[in-house]
Structure formats: structure tokens, C-alpha cells
Amino acid sequence: MLIKILFNRLLQAISMAVAVGSLTFFLVRSLPGDIAYKVAAGRYGDDGVSTEAANAVRAELGLDQPIFEQYLNWLGNLFQFDLGNSLVSGLPVIDEIQHQLGYTALLAVCAVILASFIAIPLGLLAAKKPKKVIDQTSLYTSSFIRAQPVFSLGLILTIVFAIELNWFPVAGFGSTEFLILPVLTLAISLAAVSNRIVRDSAIKVLNSQYYQFAKIKGLKEPKLFLRHGLKNMAIPIIAFTGMQFIGVIEGVIMIESLFAWPGIGHALSHAVFARDIPMLQGTALMMGILFVFINTLTDACCALLDPRGEKVKQGENA
Amino acid sequence: MIKSFALSQKVGLSILSCLFIFAFVQGIFDSTSAAQQNLSNIFSLPNSQYLLGTDQFGRSMYARLGSAIRLSFLLCLLCVFSALALGVSAGIYAAWAQGWQEKVMDFIANTILALPGLVLVLLFAAIAPGSFVVLYLGIAITLWVEYYRVVKAISKSVLASSEIEASRQLGFNWFYIIKRHLWPNLQEQIFTLASFGAATAILTMASVGFVYVGLKPPTAELGLMIVELFPYYADAPWVLLQPLVVLFLLILGFNLLAGKLK
Numbered sequence: 001m002l003i004k005i006l007f008n009r010l011l012q013a014i015s016m017a018v019a020v021g022s023l024t025f026f027l028v029r030s031l032p033g034d035i036a037y038k039v040a041a042g043r044y045g046d047d048g049v050s051t052e053a054a055n056a057v058r059a060e061l062g063l064d065q066p067i068f069e070q071y072l073n074w075l076g077n078l079f080q081f082d083l084g085n086s087l088v089s090g091l092p093v094i095d096e097i098q099h100q101l102g103y104t105a106l107l108a109v110c111a112v113i114l115a116s117f118i119a120i121p122l123g124l125l126a127a128k129k130p131k132k133v134i135d136q137t138s139l140y141t142s143s144f145i146r147a148q149p150v151f152s153l154g155l156i157l158t159i160v161f162a163i164e165l166n167w168f169p170v171a172g173f174g175s176t177e178f179l180i181l182p183v184l185t186l187a188i189s190l191a192a193v194s195n196r197i198v199r200d201s202a203i204k205v206l207n208s209q210y211y212q213f214a215k216i217k218g219l220k221e222p223k224l225f226l227r228h229g230l231k232n233m234a235i236p237i238i239a240f241t242g243m244q245f246i247g248v249i250e251g252v253i254m255i256e257s258l259f260a261w262p263g264i265g266h267a268l269s270h271a272v273f274a275r276d277i278p279m280l281q282g283t284a285l286m287m288g289i290l291f292v293f294i295n296t297l298t299d300a301c302c303a304l305l306d307p308r309g310e311k312v313k314q315g316e317n318a
Numbered sequence: 319m320i321k322s323f324a325l326s327q328k329v330g331l332s333i334l335s336c337l338f339i340f341a342f343v344q345g346i347f348d349s350t351s352a353a354q355q356n357l358s359n360i361f362s363l364p365n366s367q368y369l370l371g372t373d374q375f376g377r378s379m380y381a382r383l384g385s386a387i388r389l390s391f392l393l394c395l396l397c398v399f400s401a402l403a404l405g406v407s408a409g410i411y412a413a414w415a416q417g418w419q420e421k422v423m424d425f426i427a428n429t430i431l432a433l434p435g436l437v438l439v440l441l442f443a444a445i446a447p448g449s450f451v452v453l454y455l456g457i458a459i460t461l462w463v464e465y466y467r468v469v470k471a472i473s474k475s476v477l478a479s480s481e482i483e484a485s486r487q488l489g490f491n492w493f494y495i496i497k498r499h500l501w502p503n504l505q506e507q508i509f510t511l512a513s514f515g516a517a518t519a520i521l522t523m524a525s526v527g528f529v530y531v532g533l534k535p536p537t538a539e540l541g542l543m544i545v546e547l548f549p550y551y552a553d554a555p556w557v558l559l560q561p562l563v564v565l566f567l568l569i570l571g572f573n574l575l576a577g578k579l580k
Contacts, residue, residue, distance in 0.1 A: 008428075011428075012428045012429065012431075012432045013432065015425065015428065015429040015432070016429055016432035016433060019429050019430075019433075020433070020441070023441050023445075024441075026445075027441075027444060027445055030445065143570070143573065143574075144570075146573060147566050147567075147569045147570035147573055148566055148569075149521050149524055149525060149528075149541075149565060149569065151524075151525065151528050151541075151544075152544070152562050152565065152566065155544070155548065155562070156562075159551060163551065163552075246434070249434050250434045250435065250436045250437075253434075253436055253437070253440070253525075253529070254436075254525055254528065254529065257528075257529045258528075268437065268440060269440065269529040269530075269531060271444075272440050272441075272443055272444045272447075272529075272531040273529070273530060273531050275444060275447075277444075280441070280444055284433070284437050284440070284441055287433070287434055287437050288432050288433045288434075288437065291432060291433065291434055292432050
């Protein structure tokens with residue numbers, strides 16, 4: 001079971017890497033101009049470019065070989081994690097990504113923790129008395145926030161807290177106060193989805209026969225919930241945490257660009273803007289790997305917690 | 319069909335209809351152009367000539383919003399119908415054929431699912447910056463997988479049922495089986511997916527526009543308008559508010575219309 005999950009996910013990661021590599025290879029070939037001259041210009045500076053230099057580069061990188069061989073070489077380099085140098089900064093892509101990954105991870109982990117602190121209590125509270133005040137308020141607020149694109153939400157928070165109230169800096173990076181607005185934006189948009197999922201799975205457990213039975217046989221509240229409720233809610237909650245991290249990966253592209261946070265998402269949108277293809281390939285690949293990795297982790301945790309192999313609905317459209 | 323809608327779905331439909339009417343009334347009756355600049359009249363308040371005021375170049379916000387809404391509707395219709403056609407037919411085919419055909423299509427779907435949708439669209443956006451067609455292709459490719467997976471899962475269980483067995487033995491052809499047995503089981507889910515898909519398409523185009531790698535100025539596109547107007551927040555907050563509200567209403571409308579996923 002577990003082996004099969006891991007194998008399938010590995011296969012998925014490899015096919016994703018080949019797809020990203022092929023797309024970017026196609027991208028490089030479709031750019032105007034002779035690639036050998038461009039690489040030479042990148043290496044020796046614009047003044048150092050000559051036909052000899054370009055020919056030397058052509059021979060060295062195998063640009064004179066048939067296109068199919070070049071394609072295989074390109075993929076070969078990809079699987080050795082030789083991602084080339086950024087066309088903008090000239091630094092190796094792999095170093096830049098390692099650097100950015102730390103910042104993105106910081107943002108993502110803080111956001112998921114904060115979102116969980118909002119969503120789990122709120123969801124449980126709403127589940128206690130379905131269709132009453134708290135439940136309805138959380139339903140309407142969540143729908144309202146979900147209809148906001150994450151960047152609109154960020155913009156509104158920036159306007160309120162940074163421009164009008166002047167509590168936090170608008171954008172940038174440095175001390176902790178720069179972290180607050182991006183984390184808050186991401187956390188609110190995540191919690192808007194996940195508090196409803198916590199609520200639904202909690203209601204399902206609270207209404208189940210085994211829970212009702214435990215209640216009737218006379219168990220009191222803290223023990224009843226801790227012993228019979230929480231464990232049964234664990235699987236949906238783990239699935240939902242995994243889903244949150246997945247939401248973060250998409251959100252991070254927008255949030256980092258909005259708040260000028262030096263992470264992978266920011267790098268990706270900049271790479272598209274500057275047509276920095278090695279960087280584009282590297283960042284897209286990294287996000288794909290993160291994506292598959294989180295999915296694998298979620299699947300594995302759920303399989304370990306519930307070996308019956310019951311499929312947990314991940315609520316992809318929620 | 320509308321009669322069976324829940325209240326929230328009716329609200330969603332009304333919001334979308336209002337936006338649709340707004341955009342088309344503007345397109346037909348309004349003489350101002352979305353690109354016409356008037357630098358001596360920037361950030362004017364709403365008046366009889368400019369119903370919603372003007373932006374940083376003195377362009378009519380009414381005309382720009384109308385044009386942006388039409389663009390959003392056009393994109394989401396194109397994306398949803400292409401994704402729906404591809405996803406539903408691939409899903410039914412895979413469930414029907416099984417064997418290697420299903421494996422191949424699962425493999426393709428899994429490859430696409432391994433990338434966050436926005437990353438794939440950004441990769442496509444890099445191929446041809448500012449191209450509507452490429453943006454449409456990128457979004458449609460990320461959307462069809464969802465239909466494929468849902469349709470395949472439902473079709474598989476329906477195709478294994480005894481009604482289908484009977485239909486087949488009576489000699490009905492595949493078209494009849496799809497129309498009579500599969501489609502009634504699928505249509506509700508497909509409607510929900512299409513609604514969410516439309517919201518995703520609009521959101522993705524606005525997101526790509528917001529990070530400035532989507533359609534290029536002077537196109538009136540909601541994400542692009544927001545990012546262009548943000549620096550002028552202090553001068554004209556009401557102008558910035560307009561595209562924000564329209565985008566919100568579009569997504570809210572489609573989210574409400576989708577109803578509950580069963």
C-alpha cells in the first residue's frame with residue numbers, strides 16, 4: 001500500500017520534471033536570436049562576444065548537434081540538478097533556489113500554523129451548534145473571503161494596516177514586522193476554506209453512531225471528545241493540512257510578488273517577466289517537487305493512520 | 319433547470335446576469351472607448367460623460383470595466399467549454415476502454431496535476447507574453463483534468479451496473495448509452511465543476527495580469543487594472559475600488575452558482 005503510493009508519486013514527479021524540462025527546452029529554442037551568442041554574451045560580457053567565442057560555446061554545449069540529442073542532453077542535465085545559470089544575475093540557479101526556498105518555507109509554515117489556529121477552533125465551534133449564530137457567521141465570512149483573489153485580500157490588508165493605520169511596512173524583507181502582513185493574508189485566505197472542512201468533518205464524527213453511543217454510556221465532555229472525537233477527525237484534518245500547504249504553494253506566487261518577499265514564488269513571476277529561462281525552469285521544477293512531496297506526505301500519513309485504505313475525500317473543489 | 323436551483327445559486331446567477339448586462343449595455347450604447355486617453359481630465363469624479371469617472375490617463379472607467387468584464391466572460395466561456403469537452407470525452411472514453419488507454423490518460427492527467435495550476439499557466443505565459451490564446455490554452459489545460467477524474471470515476475461505476483448490461487444486450491449503441499445512462503448521472507457534477515472552473519479561469523487571468531506577465535497594457539483586464547491603479551490609491555481610492563469589486567462579484571457569482579458539491 002505504502003510502497004505503491006510512494007512509487008506512483010515518484011513516477012508522477014519524474015513525468016512532471018520531464019514535462020517542465022520539455023516546455024522550457026521548447027521555450028529556449030523559440031526565442032529569437034542565436035543561443036550561442038547569448039550564452040557567450042552572458043559569459044564574457046557584451047563586449048567580449050565574437051564569432052570565435054560563440055563557436056566555442058556552440059561546440060562546448062553541443063548546440064551544433066541534432067535537436068533530438070540536444071533535447072536528451074537538456075533532460076540529462078536536469079536530472080543531475082544541473083540547472084544552469086540565471087540569465088539575469090549570472091549565478092547558478094540551484095544556489096538561488098536554495099536561498100529562496102528558506103524564505104518561502106518560513107512564510108508557508110508561519111501561514112499554515114496561523115491558519116490552523118484560526119480554522120480548527122472556529123470549525124469545531126461552528127460544528128457544536130450547526131446552523132446557529134457562529135456557524136452562519138463563519139459561513140458568510142468564509143464565502144466572502146473566498147470570493148476575494150488572494151492578491152485583493154493582500155491589497156486590502158496593505159491599505160488598511162500599512163497605509164491607513166501605518167502599523168506594518170508595506171512590503172520588503174528584514175525584521176519580523178515584514179513577515180506579518182504576508183503571513184496574515186495567506187493565513188486568512190487558507191482559513192476561509194479550511195474552517196468549513198474542519199466543521200464538516202467534525203459534524204460527521206459528532207453525529208456518528210459510535211460517538212452517540214459513547215455519549216449515552218455516560219462519558220463526560222473532555223474525555224468523550226479527546227477519546228472518541230479527535231482521533232476520528234485526525235484523518236480529515238491531516239488531509240486538510242496537506243491541502244493547505246498545497247494552497248500555500250499557489251498563494252505564495254501572488255503574495256510574494258505583492259509584498260516583495262524574496263522567495264520562490266517571487267522568483268518565478270520575475271523569471272517569467274524577464275524571460276529568464278533557466279530560472280523559470282528551476283523555480284517551476286521546485287514548486288512541482290514541493291507539490292508532489294506534500295501530496296505524498298499526506299497520502300502516506302493517511303494510509304498509516306487508517307490502514308483500511310479508506311479513501312479520504314480531500315475536497316479538491318472546496 | 320433554474321427552478322431546481324437553491325437560493326444561493328439564484329443569487330449567484332443574478333449577480334452574473336447583472337454584470338453581463340452591464341458589460342453589454344456598455345458595449346452597445348456607450349460611445350466612450352476603453353483606450354481613449356484624456357490627460358487633462360484624469361481621475362475625474364463620475365459625471366454624465368464618464369459614468370464611473372476616469373483613470374490615471376483620463377480613460378473612461380465605465381468603458382474599461384465593460385471591456386474587462388466582456389474579456390473575462392469570453393475567456394471563462396472558452397476555457398470552460400474546451401476543458402469540459404476534452405475532460406468529459408476523455409473521462410468517458412477512459413472508463414469505457416479501460417486497459418492501456420486509461421493508463422495513458424491517467425499518466426497525462428497525473429503529470430498535469432503534479433504542477434500547481436498557476437505555475438503551469440505562468441510557464442505558458444512565458445512562451446508568448448501578452449497572448450490571449452496562450453493564456454487560454456494554459457488555463458484550459460489545467461482545468462480539464464478535474465472533469466476527467468470526476469467523469470471517469472462516475473462513469474466507471476455506472477458502466478458496471480446492470481442497466482448498462484441490459485442496454486448493451488438489447489443492442490443500443492454507445493451514443494444511446496451515454497445519452498440515456500451516463501449523462502443524467504454526470505450533468506449535476508459537471509455543472510458544479512464548470513461553475514468553479516469559470517471562477518478559476520477568471521481568477522487565474524487576473525492573477526497573471528496582477529504579476530504583470532499576462533495581457534499587456536492598454537488592454538482593460540481586471541488584474542492589470544488593479545496593479546496599475548494601486549500606486550494612485552491616495553489620489554483616487556474609488557477608481558481602484560471598481561476593478562476590485564467587479565472581480566469580487568464575478569468570482570462570488572460563479573462560486574454561488576456552483577452550489578454544493580456532493
